Amino acid sequence: MKKFWIYLAFILIITIVLPTILVKTVNLVSKEDTKEIAKEKKIEENIVDEKFDGYIKVYDTRTQEVVKIPLEDYVKGVVAAEMPAEFDEEALKAQAVASRTYALYKTNKFKEGHPDHPQAPLCTGVHCQAFLSLGELESIHSKKWVDKYWSKIEKAVDSTKGEVIYYDGEIIEPLYHSTSGGMTEDSKDVFANDVPYLKGVQSPNEEEAPKFKSVATFTVGEFIEKIKSIYPNANITQENLPEKIKLVERTESGRIKKIMIDGHVVEGRELRELFNLNSTNFKITYNPKAEIVDIETTGYGHGVGMSQWGANGMAKKGSDYIEIIKHYYTGVEIEQYKK
Incomplete structure (x- = not known):
């Protein structure tokens, strides 16, 4: 009989007491909670993975290789390739901010590579933004040109370091072109896409443009x-x-x-x-x-966004780069890049 009561006590401990202790001491997690935790962990990992390190990936259309370039060095090469170095310094600053913004916009949008060049989100051709290295600039122009203008380009870029253009808290796609011919174009009339910051605006003082x-x-x-x-x-x-x-x-x-x-x-x-x-x-x-x-x-170009010759005309009339940018991109703000 004594053995019977010992056996019964053992059964009660296994079936009732032990599960109660486990419930109280173990933090139970449902399948849905597990999924949510895994999702949050994945998001945190992606945030770490995507943290901007100051470099951007660019597909070199000449060598057909992908290169990593410090963002500010890249912007200098774009400004030198996209805008005449003879332009007023405030126009060069406006171009620097637009080029930096464009690079970061494309980098964020095409993290896995652009459809037209899957190796990288940006390329060195006019398909994205033209880019020329210091050596290429010397080869195309001359050492004399580099000695005369490179420090001017560096100053324009360095003085706006990290500055990008935002609309409603989001980084914009700052389209630009050579010469508007007197008025820029509304994005919906060119690309069938109504972008709030790409509205047509007056663009006087462009008559000196060679392709006006x-x-x-x-x-x-x-x-x-x-x-x-x-x-x-x-x-x-x-x-x-x-x-x-x-x-x-x-x-x-x-x-x-x-x-x-x-x-x-x-x-x-x-x-x-x-x-x-x-x-x-x-x-x-x-x-x-x-x-x-x-x-x-x-005019010359699609006409949407900033007119480069118009920007130079505004600069020569006394406008600074912030006024130029806010004139050509409606309702925007210029801030340091939110990494």
């Missing part, structure tokens, strides 16, 4: 041949040319948004590409007696 005005001249035969290379069914001849090409719509800045070719509406940028024009702000003139077609363009 330009004319492309074609024989009427050359002109029609180019049209038919893209639109083979277009019924266009030398005799009916004025009737077959009609303006449909211009943007607020004066650029051609849509044009009609023999009843078919096409985008202005399509004709820009077809005839290799400087901008979509163009006018077609046909002289039937001379059998010549002239296409006169105003």
